Amino acid sequence: MAHDDGGGPAAGPGTPILEIRDLVKHFPLTRGVLFRKQVGAVKAVDGVSFDLHQGETLGIVGESGCGKSTVARLLVGLERPTSGQIRYRGEDISTLSARALRAVRRNIQMVFQDPYTSLNPRMTVGDIIGEPYEIHPEAAPKRDRRRKVQELLEVVGLNPEFIHRYPHQFSGGQRQRIGIARGLALRPEIIVADEPVSALDVSVQAQVVNLLEELQREFALSYVFIAHDLSVVRHISDRVAVMYLGRLAETGTQEQIYDHPTHPYTQALLSAVPVPDPDARTHRDRILLAGDVPSPANPPSGCRFRTRCWKARQLCTDVVPPLDVPEEFRGTASPAGHASACHFAEERHVVPSE
Template structure:
């Protein structure tokens, strides 16, 4: 558990709305897609914050705003206390040196016309103060070696590598400027399962070696559990629950988190048989027309009239502050209730005793 360091990044009430327009010549805004709608969290030095949720919940939009590839509609992004949400020019360039990104698809995030040396060394052309020209080739070769690639591959092109190797190239590029924070936007979702484990293990090793902080975005809860210190669960542009890895996986209180955990694949047939399976009804609503009140209420078995009219606050439930119970963590549910849906690891099947 690495979540005891100082706060290095803080997100406050982050909002991103994409306008919906009508007309060809005279375009008129008729609505908005509420991709992200009031997300707040913090990242501590040396820790990994996992962000999970279904496709379309706003995870990648949050990632893009953290590196200023998308400008927030509202809210603040504080890096070491400085609001970086609206930076541009030299000020933005200086911040981006310390906050880098590893993209989801290793097949489209690398320029096919550039060699590996040019791809990994490109940050040095933008930030020449980091590495003198005469020293760049050696630095690139060192980075390739650090991520587990042969330094002699420096003159090869992306099409000559496998998917896992390409993602290692992307990671090397992210490390080039010695950043403090790396935003990992589903970095293993396009890879085979065996390769996913290799890349995740590499990221963990690099975190310890370079004292990195990660925001790790994924939809695979098993991967997130392996690498994360804390986990934030998103649904339809908002946070449903946030806490430590143990709190989220062993003591979930939000119905959506409980449903997600009940669908996690389990290799042990005995544990799988003991697990409670929660099937959600209906589809995820459109972010252009989200439900009133609680956004999860249209699929929630606990929904009541209060859920229709009142937006639940992301806060610690009062009943969770019990003496001797698990450490309290925030949940955005009017009727939050602890419910273990996954058997504890290492427990025996009761039928076998």
């Protein structure tokens, strides 16, 4: 199947295809029945910035409730940001009209978390995968749609003759393949995958992740891969962004984040990852965090991780730490020289290197 990039100018060398700047999404908290009054806000995403380059996979990891899925919904236009910019090929798409945004959505598609609820049980597989062609008829003439749907089924490893079956006739892994085929229908440049393997068995997870990697090579796709499983993110990602309570705590290449973490929260997350090697388990630096994750409706001042951090000082209460390279590593070739939002960032080897 030939790849069609859906139009638009090509991104130059080193130019991000997607640029996120100071992205904010607050959900209002209201009180009252007849006269509703806003009494606060859930700060789901609060100042997130990152870039995505052509052909790259950016993994976003963090605990449940940290804002990962809200970021995903903002990127594909299912939610409108409170403030900030989402620039696709240099154009801020966060302020586009519904008509203009529909054209952009051809190039930014989404694969949802739950393969059991993301597919309409009353529609056949052919209708589900072919539905994007009804919304964007310019993408495929009616006479070619059946053939294109069958090609997509074959690309994701399913029998093209399954076109008349219904979702309940498939396993969870097969349903997720159908969801991936639907995401590929319009030949997007970017796919936002919101925990696409978390609802699947471990053996099936590996098959779906390998499929995503094959499709990335074949169609020159760029992925924003969202998950809470750090092992899966390490396998598929080129770069990793760690989120905590609506903000990014640390960003870097997968080697920098996993082998040379500098933020205490990243170090705590890595120390909780199951290690199959018994010998490596005994040498692991286990970190136990105190307390619970604060409410996003009332996050702590300064550093949001300070209420659970063993390094917390008065500075952490008073000043929001910038997401920047720690001063001691600036200008060095150290793999610890990557962005970390901590006033007292320092490298710590938590898990023995692979």
